[in-house]
Amino acid sequence: MDLPADLAAALDAAAADLPLRELEASVERLMARYRAPGRPDRPIVGGRVDAVAYAAYRMPATWGAVRAALSAAGERVPGFAPQSLVDVGGGTGAAAWAADGVFGSLTEIVVLDQVGEALELGRRLARDAFSGALRHAQWRQARFPGEIPGADLVTVSYVLSELATADQEALVRAAAAGAGTIAVVEPGTPDGYRRVIGARDVLIGMGMRVVAPCPHSDGCPLVGTRDWCHFAARVHRSPLHRRLKGGDLGHEDEKFAYVVATRDAVPQESPARILRHPQIRKGLVMMQLCEPEGTTAQVLVSKRQGDVYRAARDVEWGDVWPPTERAG
Ligand SMILES: C[S@@+](CC[C@H](N)C(=O)[O-])C[C@H]1O[C@@H](n2cnc3c(N)ncnc32)[C@H](O)[C@@H]1O
Incomplete structure (x- = not known):
């Protein structure tokens, strides 16, 4: 899939303001931090350059993963047309862009994050978006744990690994409390899968039903095996993306794990x-x-x-x- 043209252009414009060498150094640092085990003791994205580097280097992949997850959920519940979205730990807005692309029904978007510079960049990227919902999105600084406003759809994308295990559960509970439907997306690693299974258990315990990827709301049959449930989203790379990520491939395959659960009715028959x-x-x-x-x-x-x-x-x-x- 291709990043929306308006988002790709906005990313190019944001990166054009900064020396490539500074962005490359920031990408190196971010890559090392995201690969390091354990949770960070302070926000990984530390300022404006980091925010632009994150957006140029990671946002296309997280956008692709969330888009794939929400598309799978949309296919399972024909007619699902959320109007409001809360993107929790939304950073520069990858999940908000993905949700807006899948569900043209959205009219109200709120993005919550602890890092002001990420939100500031997200607002700037969305300033000239084709979608009115993105142009008028609210970008609010908030640190979890804490209350999360309700919405027809709530996204929690690539956030849980930055929280302690107990806080992960609290965040999923708070995010689901006022959500009609919630999507939790994590990297497609064994650890990412385990966090998704933790979130899935919480959501089922709260009375929600799993929409995707699972065709049931029983226990995951892969728990306790050496296998883990994950998928891949192929995203075409822009020239900026290729410069920052290195390598000649025209695409990247982002591996991700996810669960989408809902309080709405889901079709009885599950493929x-x-x-x-x-x-x-x-x-x-x-x-x-x-x-x-x-x-x-x-x-x-x-x-x-x-x-x-x-x-x-x-x-x-x-x-x-x-x-x-x-x-x-
Ligand atoms: C890897 S980024 C993901 C950003 C975006 N959701 C995406 O999919 O590209 C994780 C985000 O979670 C935010 N975050 C992590 N812990 C948080 C906390 N305790 N409160 C608020 N935001 C938090 C970070 O600031 C960061 O923007």
């Missing part, structure tokens, strides 16, 4: 979710599925199955199976 890249061999497609019964299964589709086989050749990791149930 299975494809947990890995389907393996295509001669005349055979092999898929690993998470099934509505709360179990995983390996499914083989052979060429002799005609239309089903052709459909199996077209589906991807993260899609639902069978695909006919995807349309929304």
